[in-house]
Structure formats: structure tokens, C-alpha cells
Amino acid sequence: xxxxxxxxxxxxxxxxxxxxxxxxxxxxxxxxxxxxxxxxxxxxxxxxxxxxxxxxxxxxxxxxxxxxxxxxxxxxxxxxxxxxxxxxxxxxxxxxxxxxxxxxxxxxxxxxxxxxxxxxxxxxxxxxxxxxxxxxxxxxxxxxxxxxxxxxxxxxxxxxxxxxxxxxxxxxxxxxxxxxxxxxxxxxxxxxxxxxxxxxxxxxxxxxxxxxxxxxxxxxxxxxxxxxxxxxxxxxxxxxxxxxxxxxxxxxxxxxxxxxxxxxxxxxxxxxxxxxxxxxxxxxxxxxxxxxxxxxxxxxxxxxxxxxxxxxxxxxxxxxxxxxxxxxxxxxxxxxxxxxxxxxxxxxxxxxxxxxxxxxxxxxxxxxxxxxxxxxxxxxxxxxxxxxxxxxxxxxxxxxxxxxxxxxxxxxxxxxxxx
Ligand code: FCB
Numbered sequence: 151x152x153x154x155x156x157x158x159x160x161x162x163x164x165x166x167x168x169x170x171x172x173x174x175x176x177x178x179x180x181x182x183x184x185x186x187x188x189x190x191x192x193x194x195x196x197x198x199x200x201x202x203x204x205x206x207x208x209x210x211x212x213x214x215x216x217x218x219x220x221x222x223x224x225x226x227x228x229x230x231x232x233x234x235x236x237x238x239x240x241x242x243x244x245x246x247x248x249x250x251x252x253x254x255x256x257x258x259x260x261x262x263x264x265x266x267x268x269x270x271x272x273x274x275x276x277x278x279x280x281x282x283x284x285x286x287x288x289x290x291x292x293x294x295x296x297x298x299x300x301x302x303x304x305x306x307x308x309x310x311x312x313x314x315x316x317x318x319x320x321x322x323x324x325x326x327x328x329x330x331x332x333x334x335x336x337x338x339x340x341x342x343x344x345x346x347x348x349x350x351x352x353x354x355x356x357x358x359x360x361x362x363x364x365x366x367x368x369x370x371x372x373x374x375x376x377x378x379x380x381x382x383x384x385x386x387x388x389x390x391x392x393x394x395x396x397x398x399x400x401x402x403x404x405x406x407x408x409x410x411x412x413x414x415x416x417x418x419x420x421x422x423x424x425x426x427x428x429x430x431x432x433x434x435x436x437x438x439x440x441x442x443x444x445x446x447x448x449x450x451x452x453x454x455x456x457x458x459x460x461x462x463x464x465x466x467x468x469x470x471x472x473x474x475x476x477x478x479x480x481x482x483x484x485x486x487x488x489x490x491x492x493x494x495x496x497x498x499x500x501x502x503x504x505x506x507x508x509x510x511x512x513x514x515x516x517x518x519x520x521x522x523x524x525x526x527x528x529x530x531x532x533x534x535x536x537x538x539x540x541x542x543x544x545x546x547x548x549x550x551x552x553x554x555x556x557x558x559x560x561x562x563x564x565x566x567x568x569x
Contacts, residue, residue: 151207151245151515152560154200154537155481157252158213160524161189164350167215167376169312170261170527172254178314181530183372188229188545194238195547200521201242203553206559209480209517211249212285213294215256229284236288244491247480247517249356250278250287250335251556252296253311253527264313265302265324267329275334282342282351292351293416293480294335298328310528315449329388329390331408332365336411354414355391356480359384359461359470360504363420373428384466386392388415414468414514416480419499421446441569453485453533454526457467458495464502467511476514477502483519485526485533492537492552500565522547 157218159165159320163185174182189196200208239246251274255264259273278294295301302324311318336353342353361378364372366558376424390396394408450458463482470477485496496518507513523536531542537553540546557563 151247151478151517152517152563153205153244153247153519154187154521155208155209156210156521157249157512157526158216159186159252159254160182160520161522162213163188163190163212165215165254166255168213168254169257169264172257172260173314175311178312179530181525184315184547185474185523185542186525187540188541189515192545195243196522196538197238197244199547199549200244203549203557204538205244205557206560207245207247207515208521209247209249209293210235211252213254214251214259214277215254217281217514219258220255220450220568221256221258221273221458222276224280229281229349232281232285236285238263240288245291245496246289247291247432247478247515248285248475249293249296250274251294253301255312260313265327265466266313266315266320266443267327270327271334274331275338278335279338279342282339283346286339286342286346286351287348290349290351291414291478292353292355294332294353295328296356297418298325298332298355299383300358302328303383315351317528318435326385328398332391333406333411340433349409352476352477354412354416354475355387356416356418357384357388358418358420359466360420361459361465362425364424365424365426369427372425375425375427379423384469388412388470392475403443408416412475412557413477415480416478417466417517418481419466419479420482420484421452422459422462424448425452453487454529458484458498460495460498460502462502463499464506465501467513468509471506471511474546476512478514479516479517481517483535489550492550493555496552496556496559497565500559504565 159170165171168218212232219223236246296349302321305313306315306321306324307314339351339353362376364376366372390406391412392410394406423446425444446455446457448457452458467477483498484493518537521534522538523534523540526533537550539548539550
């Protein structure tokens, strides 16, 4: 699969019923999402552009707060809308890769405590079941959760995103409910498809992965922290879903089915972190990021100061090959002032990906983040990740040169000069 990705809140506009919208109205971030890219109304135009750029797949997310604006009440108009979205992709020959949860929650659920609420996993599964019944006929790839670990880190540990919690205990609780939510959602998808005699779907998650590097390679403490963080941040969630058990204090209580509940692994890769151990505190021993100093301020960096480190993709794809599941690059991209550097980014990362594939890694696709410039959460509209430039005043779209260059790779399956 070749294509790009988006998420509902970042592109649709006016998602007035979710916790992020509330967060914005409460002045917690510098910019509000507002109409975003008006993709809710312009998706056909956007997909036609993706098609013209030779994409054959597209990742997007369903907005739970539109589908279930009040607890237990599903909105037909929203369901019809998303059916049309999927049909529109299919009619253009683009494989839909559908995310069920990409950082936002309906307000009614956030008022109950969001992912801290004991009933959240069941409520998530009920929404998923409804969606799969209504929309699943033409969907082969489902992603239950986008970046669950990064999400709890930002929202429950650092307090930077909704619900704005800063508690280690709550972070673990939210994480355990996300794990359970995934398992229930996985089972629901499989069950609905079996019952409706549909061909079986592939279910995965999109995992944010980072390369961790010791600040001083000679320090055993830094090296130890690197391995703990790699285990905790990159692998814990995936391992739990593959092995059906989890070893982590505070997460022992979750009962996971002893079976694998993952058909493929989605990887979102952007950068690497330099890690410095500042001394042992209990959470640090288990790799918690809070008690460690970390930075990305080296080498060539993007607009958000994240280091551009293509070799990391090779390293992570090799590392995740240990799970013997197909890998899908669900996000990889750059926000940068000079567009020429965007294609450089894509090309250098694809070279590394190809290298891993030549050595046996099973990669089923590459989806660039993002199709369009969009609302980058707490960072607002400054960072521009798009293959397509969006003028937020007029909502006009302009294909960037990098978009055209990537189109050539999507067409030929070849990076110039490489196989
Ligand atoms: C990822 C998110 C995505 C986008 C990119 C830049 O972590 O999944 O929504 O914000 O970062």
C-alpha cells in the first residue's frame, strides 16, 4: 500500500462534541481547530487529489463523537457520511485503512472520566461493533487505537492534552483500559464479520515508536534507561497483545485473553530521543519517561525540533520483525519550511525501509503523514506536514512538489536509483 494518513479531528473541522474541542474552547492551547481543513465537506476533492498522486491506500479516522454524540444514541447521518467516505475511496481504487480512535473522545464519555472510567472499554467495544456492522463491508484494515502509549503519556502523565491529568497511577489505569478496549474491539470486529459472513478483516494498532539513544554511551545508567524505555514505550503494549499477558507493576490486574489479538502492527515513526538518567526513582526503574531528561536537539531537525533520523526506521522495522506479523508504516512524515526537504525526508526513510525489507522484514505499506496540512493538536496550525498545502482562509489546496515526487514512487514502486 502506498498513500497517506489523516485523522478526523485534525482535518474534518467542527468536531464540537469531543473532548479536544472542549479543551480548545477552555483556552488550553494556543490555537483552536475551528474548521480545520473542512475535510468533512471536501473529502471527495481530497481523495481525488490522492488518486491523482497515485496513492492506492488512505488512512483516516472515524470520529466517535459524531457517530455516538450521546451515550447509546448513534447518529445515522454520521454513519451515512462515513459510508460515503469509504465508498468514495473504494471507487477511486484506494484501500481504506480505518482508525477507530485517534486521540478524541465524545464529551459524554470524557465527563464519565474518559479512559479512567471502568466501563470505557465496553463502551468503546459497543461503538466499534456498531461501526463494523454498519461500515465494515468494505473495510479490510482496522486500526483500533492510535498511539495508546503516547496518548496516555500526553494526556494522563504530562497533562498537556485532555483530560490534563498528571498522575502515574492514572496513566497506568488509562493504559490498562486501552489494552482491554483493544481486546474487546478486536473480538467484536472478528465476531461481527463472522456473523455477517464477510471475509475476515485485519486488525492492528498504530504504535508510536521512537529510537532511544543514551546521552552518554559510556554511562551504564543511561544505557539501562534506554533499554527500559525501549521496552516500556515501544514494546510493552504490543507484547501484551501478542502474548496475552503483561509484566508491569500496576497492570497485573488486567486479564488479557491468552490469545494473540493483533493481525498486523502499524508503526508511526518520526524521530529519536536522547536519554539521560538523572538517578533512580521508582518509576524510573521501570522506564517511566518523567524522571529522565530527554531531548531531540541534535542534527537536522524539523519545524518542531524533532531530529530527522532515517536510520531509525530501519532499526525499528528490524526490531519489530521479531513479532512475525506484517508491518504497516501508518505514519511517517515531516513538517518543514522548505518543501524540497520533505521529499528528501521521504526518500531517505524509504531507502532505510527498503534496506530492512531486503533483509526479510515484511512491510505491507507506507502511509505518509499527512495527506493535508492540518491541525497539529497543541501545536496548532504552525507545523505543516502535508503533501498538499492548505490555505486555511480559502480552503484551497495546492499539491506540493514533494507530493508530486512521492507520486512517482507510488507509481513505480521504486525510489530513483534503488530497486
Ligand atoms: C502523531 C499523531 C498524528 C500527528 C503526528 C504528527 O503522533 O498520531 O495525529 O499529530 O504525530
